[in-house]
Amino acid sequence: MSLIVLNGLSNLGTEVSKRPFLAGAVLFVFGFAYYLFTDFLKTYVRRPSHFVHKSVLSGLFGRKKFNAPLIERRPGESYREVLARGSALYPDRPYKIKHFPDEIVILPHQCIEDVRNNPESTLSFQQASYDFFLGDFTGITGHEKATALTIRRDVGRLLDSVYEIVQDKALTAILEEIGPCDQPTEMLLYPKVVNMIIKISQRVFVGEELSSNPEWLEVIRNCTGGAFRAVPELWEIHWLLRPFVAWTRMPMLRAVRRHKQRAKELLKPILETRLENMKDPSFKPPPDLLQLVIEGAPDGKGRDLNYQMEAQIGTGRAALFTTAATVYHLLYDLCLRPEYVEPLRQEALEVGEVMMTRQNVAKLVKLDSFIREAQRFNKFMLVGTIRKVTKPLKIATGDVLPVGTMTGIDTHFVHFNRSPLQDPEKFDGFRYLDLRSKPGNQAKYQAVTSGPDHLVFGYGTQACPGRFFAIHEAKVVIARILRNYEWKLVETPKETSVMNGLDGILNKVDPSVKFIFQKRQKQE
Numbered sequence: 001m002s003l004i005v006l007n008g009l010s011n012l013g014t015e016v017s018k019r020p021f022l023a024g025a026v027l028f029v030f031g032f033a034y035y036l037f038t039d040f041l042k043t044y045v046r047r048p049s050h051f052v053h054k055s056v057l058s059g060l061f062g063r064k065k066f067n068a069p070l071i072e073r074r075p076g077e078s079y080r081e082v083l084a085r086g087s088a089l090y091p092d093r094p095y096k097i098k099h100f101p102d103e104i105v106i107l108p109h110q111c112i113e114d115v116r117n118n119p120e121s122t123l124s125f126q127q128a129s130y131d132f133f134l135g136d137f138t139g140i141t142g143h144e145k146a147t148a149l150t151i152r153r154d155v156g157r158l159l160d161s162v163y164e165i166v167q168d169k170a171l172t173a174i175l176e177e178i179g180p181c182d183q184p185t186e187m188l189l190y191p192k193v194v195n196m197i198i199k200i201s202q203r204v205f206v207g208e209e210l211s212s213n214p215e216w217l218e219v220i221r222n223c224t225g226g227a228f229r230a231v232p233e234l235w236e237i238h239w240l241l242r243p244f245v246a247w248t249r250m251p252m253l254r255a256v257r258r259h260k261q262r263a264k265e266l267l268k269p270i271l272e273t274r275l276e277n278m279k280d281p282s283f284k285p286p287p288d289l290l291q292l293v294i295e296g297a298p299d300g301k302g303r304d305l306n307y308q309m310e311a312q313i314g315t316g317r318a319a320l321f322t323t324a325a326t327v328y329h330l331l332y333d334l335c336l337r338p339e340y341v342e343p344l345r346q347e348a349l350e351v352g353e354v355m356m357t358r359q360n361v362a363k364l365v366k367l368d369s370f371i372r373e374a375q376r377f378n379k380f381m382l383v384g385t386i387r388k389v390t391k392p393l394k395i396a397t398g399d400v401l402p403v404g405t406m407t408g409i410d411t412h413f414v415h416f417n418r419s420p421l422q423d424p425e426k427f428d429g430f431r432y433l434d435l436r437s438k439p440g441n442q443a444k445y446q447a448v449t450s451g452p453d454h455l456v457f458g459y460g461t462q463a464c465p466g467r468f469f470a471i472h473e474a475k476v477v478i479a480r481i482l483r484n485y486e487w488k489l490v491e492t493p494k495e496t497s498v499m500n501g502l503d504g505i506l507n508k509v510d511p512s513v514k515f516i517f518q519k520r521q522k523q524e
């Protein structure tokens, strides 16, 4: 057989050498095939090496599944209703819902300590979100373990050195985006809040020069937006066809690759200058994420351009729309509940025109309480604390979850049905202020405090490491807006939350809400 093939090839070789046109055609065909093949391969993002191996066989034949009741989605039913039905039927035992990537096991509340106590190596957030957000194609949370560790360990510390920077940048970003508004000014607020947050956070992540470059901001915005936009579309495609659809029908993913390339070009001189400056023993590195990654990544990887670029894009992705959507819903919530505006404004005015340090921001206790309560009502995902089982795991109900099981907790059920709060269904913006005023409670119930009854930032060892930064940023922005502007909605709101829309179990922001802003007549 091999002899026949060899013979055939050598005959073709002789033919080709006799006819130059044929030779050209063969070269073109092979070259084009090679181009297509390498272009196709670019569709795949490199899977982090420490992730559980994904086999084609398990795709074809399925893997061992956890045995629990399945709550089928009825025609026309939303996942909000599916979960309400499931959690009412099985409040104390696990049940399953059908949702990408396959099935999600909804754990009952008594398993929350399993979520808290199990580390990334047993019950992995990174691997769950990588699968859920199709990291193979979108790159979402496909970061190195080390990057998450660096952020977890150092971003809190970084905050202590960047108060002035956050304040200055917030001031200019708000003015640039919302504008002076001497007259009532109608605007679509969401893109403006995204721009504000991107300007502030990128100033802290990459420093003055790069964060002032509109092209860099565009790159960060598009890498985040493009990747997330692709997710619900790819969910609908059969897994065998998905690589081809991602390759041929997803211009936003192609754009993400282009933007990453551009990000590298823009980052290169900044990183090189920083590394060069660091050779001087008297050089004082500025407080930014770039420096944290240079110093914090193991084996000097933070000095590598590709590693830095991935770390910056990954962090930007985790930080951008989450914080922007939070600030946006807070401004919307204040329109829905105008009785909170004056007390919050008074508090911001009493703190005065001072540097927003940790101590001064800590004085905004009413705002902190309002933010925590508003976040309890505004969800990013109906199913929170998503995790993937990476070692067989016995949970509080006595069940054993097999490797590969995707788990999560029904956030609404936890925040409302199993809540220890009084009248949890009622929005009470200052309820945490009251709770904190009780002896021994001063440090509890803060917006950044996650707990078994408050899953806004997840829970346990894998809870959001950026929450201290996000809440600080949100408070600085909201306090400044309260001091300087009046605002209202153009139309009577139809929704109790501006994040009520759904893509599967993902909540969506409604960017189409129009606001009217006007400069506040200062009386103080």
Ligand code: HEM
Residues within 6 Å of the ligand: 125, 126, 148, 151, 155, 315, 318, 319, 320, 322, 323, 326, 380, 384, 385, 386, 455, 456, 457, 458, 459, 460, 462, 463, 464, 465, 466, 467, 469, 470, 471
């Ligand atoms: C209001 C804004 C934010 C919200 C609501 C939010 C929410 C979350 C949630 C729910 C998780 C999953 C935790 C779990 O399941 O236990 C998470 C993880 C994460 N967040 Fe945030 N986040 C916000 C802002 C930020 C910011 C500003 C940063 C970066 C400075 C950040 C960095 C991260 C990272 C790196 C992870 C992954 C942690 C890991 O892989 O172990 N987040 N976030």
